[in-house]
Amino acid sequence: MRRVLLLGSTGSIGTQALRVIAASSDLTVVGLSCDRNVGLLLEQASSLGVSHVAIADEAAARTVSSSLYPELRIRSGAEAAARLVREVEADLILNAIVGFAGLESTLAAMDGGCALALANKESLVCAGSLVVRRARRKGVDIIPVDSEHSALFQLIAASGPESVQSVTITASGGPFRGKTAAELSGVTREEALAHPTWSMGEKISVDSATLMNKGLEIIEAHHLFGLSYDQIEVVIHPQSVVHALVKLVDGALLAHMGVADMRVPIGFALHYPERAPMSIPELDLASVGALGFERPDGVTFPAMDLAREAGLKGDKATCSLNAANEVAVNAFLAGRLPFLGIAELVGAVLGESPAGDLGTYEEVVDVDTWARHKAQKICAGMSESV
Numbered sequence: 001m002r003r004v005l006l007l008g009s010t011g012s013i014g015t016q017a018l019r020v021i022a023a024s025s026d027l028t029v030v031g032l033s034c035d036r037n038v039g040l041l042l043e044q045a046s047s048l049g050v051s052h053v054a055i056a057d058e059a060a061a062r063t064v065s066s067s068l069y070p071e072l073r074i075r076s077g078a079e080a081a082a083r084l085v086r087e088v089e090a091d092l093i094l095n096a097i098v099g100f101a102g103l104e105s106t107l108a109a110m111d112g113g114c115a116l117a118l119a120n121k122e123s124l125v126c127a128g129s130l131v132v133r134r135a136r137r138k139g140v141d142i143i144p145v146d147s148e149h150s151a152l153f154q155l156i157a158a159s160g161p162e163s164v165q166s167v168t169i170t171a172s173g174g175p176f177r178g179k180t181a182a183e184l185s186g187v188t189r190e191e192a193l194a195h196p197t198w199s200m201g202e203k204i205s206v207d208s209a210t211l212m213n214k215g216l217e218i219i220e221a222h223h224l225f226g227l228s229y230d231q232i233e234v235v236i237h238p239q240s241v242v243h244a245l246v247k248l249v250d251g252a253l254l255a256h257m258g259v260a261d262m263r264v265p266i267g268f269a270l271h272y273p274e275r276a277p278m279s280i281p282e283l284d285l286a287s288v289g290a291l292g293f294e295r296p297d298g299v300t301f302p303a304m305d306l307a308r309e310a311g312l313k314g315d316k317a318t319c320s321l322n323a324a325n326e327v328a329v330n331a332f333l334a335g336r337l338p339f340l341g342i343a344e345l346v347g348a349v350l351g352e353s354p355a356g357d358l359g360t361y362e363e364v365v366d367v368d369t370w371a372r373h374k375a376q377k378i379c380a381g382m383s384e385s386v
């Protein structure tokens, strides 16, 4: 049995991972973590017989009566998930925490030498050089869970890294594909959350609508596969059937295809290096009919180019970009910032961000804190003028 520690178990990736694990006779869960959805966490823990849990939100953790759950060992607070990583023995950690909050657990997994299935792309966006350096030093495998990167991981392994000339990741284009900036000025939270092909959490759905998600994925691919930024291309592909492609030195182009179902990359990561049968809907190419590809519209959706620009400036800039984006997305979801304000806010913070790499977790936290404050200040000014 492979013992899995599942961080972020109540989110979209977490709940889908539990369905994959339930369908497998090789996987067992040894620990769970959540931000604040304590009701679901307790349900998961009791149905799986898990005794080690972490709850990031202290107030939510206080609502759990220890007399009702005497068998449960609860850790709480911002560092609770990372403590779970340090204290519970596992064969694989699936990090599906949303945002910067997932970084500490990623670094703890590296320190413990435990294989990591990584769905928290922000770990690589905020501190990619640090994470990759530590993984290499400890001999830790990072298996990407992001669908495009899972596809690239498989394609690059199949063709041999030395044969790869460049890679392409696809983007569905999100709910606002084909719209102009003028048409997007008044879009609502509900419209932004209505993703056409993938079922995902709120943060990543908004990131997909702005195309920031694809920008973060460019940075993620740069670190995961050691590619330069000009080796990573993006193409809009509304059907979400092709997830990624690699162009080889001899001119061949290999594509990874499949249904848009996150259980596929989750299942791949949980079973790696084995392959396990999965019961998911089959891809019927004839009913898909045609596959379309378009160039991204960088004028209406500037976020992706901002991410590329940050990537070229180094980890301090990508960390600032991520922090500003988290602040902006939260403000948009709370109705305090218009949709187009997200990229505007991120661009403003990035313009003032320091450049260069980050050597320690403490340095990452400092840059993240600086960028969050900066973003909040600019955001307050922008909300006043709304």
Ligand code: MG
Pocket (backbone or CB within 6 Å): 146, 147, 148, 217
């Ligand atoms: Mg993705």
